[in-house]
Amino acid sequence: MKKMSFLLSVVMILTLALSPVTAYGQTTYTPDFEVRAEAVYMKNLDTGQVIYEKNPDQRMYPASLTKIMTAIVTLENVEDLDGETAYLKLYLQDMIYGTGSSTGGFYLNDEASIRDILYATLLQSAGECALMLADYVGDGSVDHFVDMMNDKAAELGCTGTHFANPHGLFDENNYTTARDMAIISEYAMSIPEFAEIVGTYTHPVQLLNRDATLNELSTNSMLSPSSQYYYAPVYGIKTGTLPESGRCLSTIAKYNGYTYLLILLGVPETEADGSATDPAIYSFYEAKRLFQWAFNNFSVRTAVEKGEQLLEIDVKYSFQTDFMMLETDRQFTTLMPNDLDLSSIQYIPDVPDYLEAPITKGTQVGELSMVLAGEEIGRVPLITTQNVSASQILTFFGWLDNAIHSYWLKFLIVFTVLLVGLYTLLLIRLNNLKKRKGKYSSYREKRNRDHYL
Structure with missing residues (x-):
């Protein structure tokens, strides 16, 4: 009699290719x-x-x-x-x-x-x-x-x-x-x-x-x-x-x-x-x-280890540093062919263009995607590797720069210009009406005087 005990667990559904x-x-x-x-x-x-x-x-x-x-x-x-x-x-x-x-x-x-x-x-x-x-x-x-x-x-x-x-x-x-x-x-x-x-x-x-x-x-x-x-x-x-x-x-x-x-x-x-x-x-x-x-x-086999620093990202609004290394937050292992060269795996980061100080060490800011033979085989979180303090001066100028390039600021400026232009046209129009009204009044007074004479 043959008896065994199995623990059937599904960690993730991933796929690779020997012959895809x-x-x-x-x-x-x-x-x-x-x-x-x-x-x-x-x-x-x-x-x-x-x-x-x-x-x-x-x-x-x-x-x-x-x-x-x-x-x-x-x-x-x-x-x-x-x-x-x-x-x-x-x-x-x-x-x-x-x-x-x-x-x-x-x-x-x-x-x-x-x-x-x-x-x-x-x-x-x-x-x-x-x-x-x-x-x-x-x-x-x-x-x-x-x-x-x-x-x-x-x-x-x-x-x-x-x-x-x-x-x-x-x-x-x-x-x-x-x-x-x-x-x-x-x-x-x-x-x-x-x-x-x-x-x-x-x-x-x-x-x-x-x-x-x-x-x-x-x-x-x-x-x-x-x-x-x-x-x-x-x-x-x-x-x-x-x-x-x-x-x-x-x-x-x-x-x-x-x-x-x-x-x-x-x-x-x-x-x-x-x-x-x-x-x-x-x-x-x-x-x-x-x-x-x-x-x-x-x-x-292991595609990436925990703590691997694979990517550098720009840091804004801090005198402390201009960039920071990101590292993987966990190890990723998956079933692969024994003869597969791991260098054939593509590592594609999905992160923002930059980070804004202040920054706390260990914060997830994106993910690292692993691609093999055109198919994504998995993802791991990317986290920050250090604490970065913010500069108030750089933060203010950054806010100002953002405000200048803000869509709503541009909209407000255009709206204000249009409003001022409309107001100016209205004033000109009202002024012209007053002038015409003054000329018409002078003409009527003169005609009345001639009539009585």
């Missing part, structure tokens, strides 16, 4: 071999970086990867996994009978704890057990449980996913994407009980209605030391297979301090010419190659 392929605003890497899966999503869980993706938003049939969401909804709605039980009802047996679904060996009225039913669902990929969980949590309604699955997918931010059943058997309305399945899988692994179950290769299930024990085996042969597909770094999560979907796999591998989540959808079971693949379960072979490529070619 830009998609959805991110730069991912490209393996040096052909990847046969139709859709792939591979993420480093230590940094949150997506290092490889292929058709990540293409709708695909998830097959039994559906049971990951079945387990999530069950775990979030059952308080006592050991004390609460469920049994295989007749209508549930009728729903699964003749479908070709993998089973856990349950017969009509067989009863077990919810925990054991979860083991059978996730390890053996038991279709009847997925229905038992749906009936129990859905209060006797599988359809209601499916609605809960879709509500949870929407809550997690899955935009290309819709579930039509809890077991993953083919239905045109049961679909997902590699990106969404990565979201679902990462969330599931944050639930301790889920991580415990999927990291197990074999588990005994004790039936409560009869004296029988069912030995449930994981369909993920990468967990079995006796299998040709065994790969020690692998931990869980779930396999799925349908003629309509090909082989599907959600799994995690941890090696040498690095943890990767990998989603494979639509892995073919035959070569392009129709011949059988070698090995027979190509999804395991594909997963191992991708994990080894990631472990062998990438590591977390």
